[in-house]
Amino acid sequence: MSYTVDPEYLPMMGYVPRLDVSDAVSVRALVRSMGEVDPMAGVPEGVVVNRREAPAADGSDIGLVVFSPEHRRKQLLPCIAYFHGGGFVFGDASTDVRVPSALAADLGAVVVSVNYRLSPEYPFPTPFNDCFDALTWIAGDIDLGIDPARLVVAGISAGAGLAAAVALKARDIGGPAVHFQALDSPVLDDRLHTISATEYTDSPLWNRQNAIDSWRHYLGTDADVDRNQTSEYAAPSRAQDLAGLPPAYIAVSSFDPLRDEGIDYARRLTQAGVPTELHLSPGTFHGSSGVFPQTAISNRIHADYTAAIRRALDS
Secondary structure, eight states, X not given: OOOOOOTTTGGGGGGXXXXXXXXXXXXXXXXXXXXXSOGGGGSOTTEEEEEEEEEOTTSOEEEEEEEEESSOXXXXXXXXXXXXXXXTTSOOTTTOOHHHHHHHHHHTOEEEEEEOOOTTTSOTTHHHHHHHHHHHHXXXXXXXXXXXXXXXXXXXXXXXXXXXXXXXXXXXXXOSOOXXXXXXXXXXXXXXXXXHHHHOSSOSSOOHHHHHHHHHHHHOTTSOTTOTTOOTTTSGGGOSOOTTOOOEEEEEEEEOTTHHHHHHHHHHHHHXXXXXXXXXXXXXXXXXXXXXXXXXHHHHHHHHHHHHHHHHHHO
């Protein structure tokens, strides 16, 4: 297909990596080779980075990267539990620092990025359990100096899907209390039956086959072929009842197989009485704001995302 990307992207499209998620080892090596520069060099001035660990229910330790304002007063700060992207297969909290560190700087919040375990070595429910266990620890840890009444879950791509999933479970079991969910290009529906998921077979960076392989890694080789039994905590679009969830901000891109499932989730949240804001950025593709962060449209995407969280924290 022909994709009419934003004009500012055009001169740089040759630098968009070609991801093949079918081979987890190879795609991880490719992503690592792209991030040879010290990621911490991009952390804004005035943001302090610390590493912590949270206990997982199975006895493992969950790595956390904590971004905090350097000159903080004694008052409790809002907190964002952030989940990185990578199709459940690649990425980690120690290298995916641009967005969470910027959120800490822009919002004066504590941002805790969760290094959940990856698939296929750890299929569902382990990555989801890591995220929920980390959220529970974050909400109860007094040393972080956070206000548990202003706890946000946020993420991009697979991380946004995990954020939506932990919000579902928190609602179902009565806590931790999530104030807001900020979902950027969320992975939500394993069925891949929307128009965008069907048609975008060669879209930049992320395409239908990558989405299929990502779900195969995440759900495991023993998953039902038709996936009729997929848990809503694996694929939040499977949830029958969305009432009572925290208010949401959902961002989607024009040329993304995941576009329509994000739009549909926003529609269903709204119909369930959940205050929801939806942004569709024209001329963009999955992950484009991360690949080309210096462009005007990418800056607008980040500004809109940040502003939505700020409004939620101020409400």
